[in-house]
Amino acid sequence: xxxxxxxxxxxxxxxxxxxxxxxxxxxxxxxxxxxxxxxxxxxxxxxxxxxxxxxxxxxxxxxxxxxxxxxxxxxxxxxxxxxxxxxxxxxxxxxxxxxxxxxxxxxxxxxxxxxxxxxxxxxxxxxxxxxxxxxxxxxxxxxxxxxxxxxxxxxxxxxxxxxxxxxxxxxxxxxxxxxxxxxxxxxxxxxxxxxxxxxxxxxxxxxxxxxxxxxxxxxxxxxxxxxxxxxxxxxxxxxxxxxxxxxxxxxxxxxxxxxxxxxxxxxxxxxxxxxxxxxxxxxxxxxxxxxxxxxxxxxxxxxxxxxxxxxxxxxxxxxxxxxxxxxxxxxxxxxxxxxxxxxxxxxxxxxxxxxxxxxxxxxxxxxxxxxxxxxxxxxxxxxxxxxxxxxxxxxxxxxxxxxxxxxxxxxxxxxxxxxxxxxxx
Numbered sequence: 339x340x341x342x343x344x345x346x347x348x349x350x351x352x353x354x355x356x357x358x359x360x361x362x363x364x365x366x367x368x369x370x371x372x373x374x375x376x377x378x379x380x381x382x383x384x385x386x387x388x389x390x391x392x393x394x395x396x397x398x399x400x401x402x403x404x405x406x407x408x409x410x411x412x413x414x415x416x417x418x419x420x421x422x423x424x425x426x427x428x429x430x431x432x433x434x435x436x437x438x439x440x441x442x443x444x445x446x447x448x449x450x451x452x453x454x455x456x457x458x459x460x461x462x463x464x465x466x467x468x469x470x471x472x473x474x475x476x477x478x479x480x481x482x483x484x485x486x487x488x489x490x491x492x493x494x495x496x497x498x499x500x501x502x503x504x505x506x507x508x509x510x511x512x513x514x515x516x517x518x519x520x521x522x523x524x525x526x527x528x529x530x531x532x533x534x535x536x537x538x539x540x541x542x543x544x545x546x547x548x549x550x551x552x553x554x555x556x557x558x559x560x561x562x563x564x565x566x567x568x569x570x571x572x573x574x575x576x577x578x579x580x581x582x583x584x585x586x587x588x589x590x591x592x593x594x595x596x597x598x599x600x601x602x603x604x605x606x607x608x609x610x611x612x613x614x615x616x617x618x619x620x621x622x623x624x625x626x627x628x629x630x631x632x633x634x635x636x637x638x639x640x641x642x643x644x645x646x647x648x649x650x651x652x653x654x655x656x657x658x659x660x661x662x663x664x665x666x667x668x669x670x671x672x673x674x675x676x677x678x679x680x681x682x683x684x685x686x687x688x689x690x691x692x693x694x695x696x697x698x699x700x701x702x703x704x705x706x707x708x709x710x711x712x713x714x715x716x717x718x719x720x721x722x723x724x725x726x727x728x729x730x731x732x733x734x735x736x737x738x739x740x741x742x743x744x745x746x747x748x749x750x751x752x753x754x755x756x757x758x759x760x761x762x763x
Contacts, residue, residue, distance in 0.1 A: 349381050352394040356380075356417055359396050365421045370430060374450035375421060383443035383474050384414050402441055403466060414443050415508060419540060419558040424451060426529045426542035426554045427504040432456050436498070436521055438491045439508035439560075442471035442478075448506070449483040459502070461487040461495060463565045492566035493517055502526060510538055510560035512569035512589075513736040514550075514717055527553070531560040532715075534734055534741055535630035536571070536589035536638050541715050548722045552715035557623045569737075576665075578603050582642035586658060586665065590734070593635050598663040599687070603646075608666075608690035611682035612701040615673040624713065625681075626657055628704040629668075631732030631743050633697065635660040639667055654684065659693045666693035668701075708745040716742045 357375045360366040366375060381393045384400040392398050400414045424447065429435055432455040435448050440462035448458045462468045468488040475481050489495055494517045501523035507530040514530060522528055524545060531540045540558050543550035562568065569589075574596050576584040584603060586596075616622055629636050639656040641647045647654065647667075658667040664687020670679040681701045683694035707730070718724060719739040727733055731744040 349379060349390060349394075352390045353380065356394040356396060360418060360421050363396075363418070365396075365418045365425075367425055368430075370451050371421060371424050371447075374424075374447045375417070377450050378443065378446045379478065380414070380417070380443055382478055383441065383446070402470070403464070414441050415560065416558070419556060420444050420447065422556050422558075423506050423508070423529045423540060423542075424448065426540070426556070427506055427527045429504050429506075433503040434500070435459070436495075436502045436505045436518075437461070437508060438505065438518070440467050440471040440486060441508070442474040444506070444508060445471065445484045445486070446475060446478060446480045449480045454483070456483075457502075458484045459487060459495070459498060460484055461489050461491050463488070463490050490565035490567075491515065491517070494520060504528070505530075507531060508560065509564075510562045511567060512563065513567065513738055514719075515567055516719065516738055519550075519719070531558060532741065533562075533569070533589060534627070534743065535636055536587065537627050537630040539627065539715070543715075543717060549719065550717040555713070555715065557621075574599070576603055578645050580644060582644040582648075584642070584645055584647055585640040586660065587638045587640060589638070590636070591634075593660045593662075596660070599660070599665060602663065602665065602686045605664075605686050605688060605690070608685040608687075608694055609669070609682060610666075610685070610691065610694040610698045611671070611680055612698045612705075614681045614701050614705040615675075615678050616681070617678040620678075622681075622709070624708060625668075625701065625704050626655075627713065627743065628708055628745075629657055629659070629697070629700060631734070632703070633659050633700050635693070635696075637665075659683075659697050661693040661696060662689060663687050664690040664693050666690065666697050668697065711746050713743050713745050716744075718742070 431453045434457040437460040440460040445460040472486040505528040540556040542554040654669045666683040666685035669684045683697040685694040
């Protein structure tokens with residue numbers, strides 16, 4: 339166990355309080371991971387001057403580097419997802435681990451978990467990030483336990499000749515690089531924040547024959563991958579008369595002729611309500627995933643301050659759909675019983691009822707089939723033997739293969755009650 343001369347009593351108390359929360363919330367489930375989190379001084383790896391209450395908050399990520407526009411391109415991830423990813427990967431003493439996306443702190447945690455008989459390799463494309471990580475690991479006593487490489491991990495890594503037992507990808511990935519699977523042992527685990535039509539899940543995968551199947555999934559966001567594995571969104575601006583914009587962000591296919599939306603925000607707004615309600619404080623994150631899987635024309639929204647939508651921000655969520663000359667977005671209103679909210683769609687455009695109805699149909703399908711069950715994921719590299727997928731499985735094309743998302747049929751969903759057929763699919 340390393341000793342840390344700059345680790346004062348206040349920092350140690352903050353760290354132990356963080357670990358207590360992670361244990362209470364079942365984010366840490368194994369003693370070896372608990373010990374690592376109680377040992378490694380997170381505050382010595384974040385930006386100098388970061389307050390302890392920010393550093394050791396369970397949900398806070400801390401920026402390491404920003405681009406010239408101020409966008410975060412490297413960060414120390416929130417502690418809860420770092421703990422979950424190590425648990426998802428089933429990392430233990432004596433194992434070899436590849437970390438894709440460096441920073442130092444997570445690599446130090448992994449070094450504590452695998453111990454002196456294990457091996458940790460941390461790689462990042464940015465030389466500033468790798469130099470900083472290498473210096474911090476050396477300063478905290480982990481320099482001999484962690485090998486830091488500067489490289490684009492989309493390609494096979496030089497010097498990594500033996501397969502590793504686990505891979506943790508700590509940047510948002512649009513696809514799985516074949517090189518990662520070449521580095522992974524036959525019975526290894528890979529954990530990756532995978533972006534699926536704009537919605538990310540941190541998925542733990544294991545091999546099953548010629549493909550990967552999920553063993554776990556968590557909700558979290560990450561800075562996007564750089565280099566050859568980068569995948570940029572396409573953004574379309576819808577102007578209001580006052581010069582402010584609503585932005586439609588597409589991660590997957592873009593509907594044809596987006597120019598049909600010119601002037602759409604000047605049209606009368608349409609509303610369609612679903613009759614589906616949810617209690618306050620209950621997560622509906624998998625509704626977003628359902629949209630990404632089964633709603634053609636799905637996009638995410640961002641709005642400028644000064645727009646009508648910005649003034650109504652508490653009544654909607656940034657998920658939308660485009661149909662021809664109209665678009666709709668997910669909205670909520672108070673439920674009639676006063677105990678929660680009802681989902682619906684608000685739309686702009688001369689045919690706004692079309693995208694609004696399409697979104698509401700999918701809300702109702704999610705309510706029947708998916709809100710009470712956990713989805714499973716699989717990844718099929720190009721060349722894998724593909725089975726015949728049923729109507730409850732979404733198939734998303736990637737550069738190097740396919741991702742499938744499946745929802746086991748809920749007990750209250752009769753056959754044929756999955757995602758309604760959409761003529762644009």
